[in-house]
Amino acid sequence: MTERLEDRWSDDTNFRKYFNPYREIFREASADLVSRTFADHVRTEDTILEIGSGLGELVMIAPKYAAQIQQTEQSPKIVESHQRLNPDSNVKVANVYDLPFEDLSFDVAIGYAVFDTLGNLDDALKEVGRVLSPNGKFIHFLDLVASCNTIFVKYAEQGIVPFPAFTPGNDASGAFRLVQRETARSFLNSLLPQKQDLFARYIENPESCYQLLYQDKHMHILRNMAKEVERLVPDAKVLKLNDIFTRDLEESLRRNGYNIIDSGTRDGVAIVQRNGRHRERSDINLFHNDNGFDRSRNDPQLAQELGSNQVKVVSTLYTTIAQKS
Ligand SMILES: C[S@@+](CC[C@H](N)C(=O)[O-])C[C@H]1O[C@@H](n2cnc3c(N)ncnc32)[C@H](O)[C@@H]1O
Numbered sequence: 462m463t464e465r466l467e468d469r470w471s472d473d474t475n476f477r478k479y480f481n482p483y484r485e486i487f488r489e490a491s492a493d494l495v496s497r498t499f500a501d502h503v504r505t506e507d508t509i510l511e512i513g514s515g516l517g518e519l520v521m522i523a524p525k526y527a528a529q530i531q532q533t534e535q536s537p538k539i540v541e542s543h544q545r546l547n548p549d550s551n552v553k554v555a556n557v558y559d560l561p562f563e564d565l566s567f568d569v570a571i572g573y574a575v576f577d578t579l580g581n582l583d584d585a586l587k588e589v590g591r592v593l594s595p596n597g598k599f600i601h602f603l604d605l606v607a608s609c610n611t612i613f614v615k616y617a618e619q620g621i622v623p624f625p626a627f628t629p630g631n632d633a634s635g636a637f638r639l640v641q642r643e644t645a646r647s648f649l650n651s652l653l654p655q656k657q658d659l660f661a662r663y664i665e666n667p668e669s670c671y672q673l674l675y676q677d678k679h680m681h682i683l684r685n686m687a688k689e690v691e692r693l694v695p696d697a698k699v700l701k702l703n704d705i706f707t708r709d710l711e712e713s714l715r716r717n718g719y720n721i722i723d724s725g726t727r728d729g730v731a732i733v734q735r736n737g738r739h740r741e742r743s744d745i746n747l748f749h750n751d752n753g754f755d756r757s758r759n760d761p762q763l764a765q766e767l768g769s770n771q772v773k774v775v776s777t778l779y780t781t782i783a784q785k786s
Contacts, residue, residue, distance in 0.1 A: 466580040466610055466611060467535055467580075469610055470539060471536055472538045472542075473515075473516060473538070473539050476515055476516050484518065484750075486738050486748050486774070487749075487750040487776040488521075488522060489731035489733050489774055490729040490731045490775050491776040491778060492731070493729035493730055494727055494728065494776060494780070495778075498600065498602075498780060499523060502600060502722075502782060503526065503529075503569055504568070505529075508531070509526065509529045509530045509531065509568070510530075510531050510562070510566075510570045510571070510589075510592060511531065511533060511571045511572070512533055512570065512575050512585075512589065513535065513572060513573075513575030513578070514534045514552055515539060515573075515574075515575075516539065516547075517532065517546070517547050517550055518574075519532075519571065519573040520532065520550065527551075530551065530571070531551060531567070532550060532552040532553070533553050533555035533557075533560070534553075534554065535554065535556045535557070536554075537554050540552055540554050557579065557585045557588060558581070558584050558585060558588055560589070560591070564591055564592065565591075566594075567592050567593055568594050568597050568598070569593075569597060569599075570593055570598070570599050571602075572600075572602070573602050573604070574602065574603055576601050576710055577607035577611060577710075578608045578610070579611065582709055582710060583713050586599070586713050586714060586717040590717060590719070595785065596784055597785045598783065598784050598785075599714070599719055599781075599782070599783045600780075600783075601779075601781045602779070603703070603707075603752060603778060603779040604776060605753035606635065606703060606752065607702040607703045607705065607753075608702075609623075609671065610668065612637065612702060612706075613667055614668070617668070620641060620643070621642065622645045622663070623637035623638070623639055623667060623671075624638045624639075624640055624645075624686060624687065624690040625637065625638075625671065625683045625684075625686060626638040626690075626699045627684060635701055636702065637700060637702070638690050638697050638698070638699045639697055639698045640690065640694050642664060644694060644697075645664045646664060649664070652689070659682070660686070660689075663686070703753075703779060707724065714783045720783060720784050720786050721781070721783045723780065723781070724781040724783075726752065726778070728775055729777075729778065730775050732771055732773055732774075733771065734770055734771060734772075735771060745758060745759055745772070746760055746764055746772050746773065747759070747763055747772070747775070748772055748773070748774045748775070749774075749775045749776075750775070750777060752778065760773075
């Protein structure tokens with residue numbers, strides 16, 4: 462099961478197509494939060510292990526710590542791209558479930574938008590715990606919406622179909638309505654015939670249908686499906702992806718011998734020159750990444766405080782800090 466999840470990260474497409482264009486707007490603000498967190502929790506002599514470094518986002522926003530960080534990443538292709546872009550980077554191919562390091566060899570372990578993509582948090586945190594020194598720290602930042610793939614895999618095993626649910630802020634992909642597979646099959650006959658085929662396919666293979674439909678031109682189909690399912694099973698539980706992930710991470714940390722020091726959403730803030738990244742959106746002076754949701758807007762009051770070519774950037778990251786007990 463976990464292999465299947467890792468296969469989603471066989472190359473750097475997601476980073477180039479989706480992550481970078483979004484992140485570059487908010488990077489200085491994310492860097493502000495990460496630097497303050499490191500200042501509070503990481504000592505200059507600490508050795509740091511990064512899990513799932515991708516193309517090196519963490520080191521890019523915290524360059525001061527680059528020499529201390531041993532980056533690791535499971536995908537050889539992503540490591541290759543990372544090394545091509547950053548020839549000096551200290552990155553190694555390694556899977557979190559089987560780390561090629563001695564027991565107790567790091568003071569701090571870090572993940573940046575990584576643990577939400579893992580299929581087995583318990584096994585990952587056990588293995589991280591093995592290589593962490595006594596009282597070593599675990600720090601995780603989530604700057605994007607938690608991965609939905611892990612949720613599909615997790616609920617498929619429990620016989621549950623996660624249907625799209627659009628939260629009051631109208632956030633696409635933010636939440637799912639959880640319906641027992643048998644209940645979902647039983648309401649098929651009550652649907653209009655032209656809807657039955659789509660629903661039947663979704664019920665049998667929710668993950669691939671969702672991925673297929675999750676694009677602007679098909680979003681209305683997901684919205685209609687969400688409305689229909691809400692009408693049919695109004696009492697089914699609706700859970701937000703980020704809430705599912707953070708709850709699972711906290712529970713797994715406790716189960717695997719870590720004490721949670723801090724866990725919650727934290728803001729990083731920066732005032733930056735409006736440049737290429739912000740210029741296309743000239744009506745906006747407050748750029749806000751809210752854990753993967755873009756809440757950017759124009760704030761008339763802020764306009765008084767900013768210089769003529771400045772914008773304010775805020776990045777809200779789900780930040781979890783724990784200590785091996
Ligand atoms: C959402 S990306 C984040 C990458 C990077 N930290 C960033 O913020 O750009 C998740 C990364 O975790 C890696 N990953 C997934 N499963 C892993 C595993 N079992 N062991 C190590 N890395 C893994 C993926 O290959 C991918 O690069």
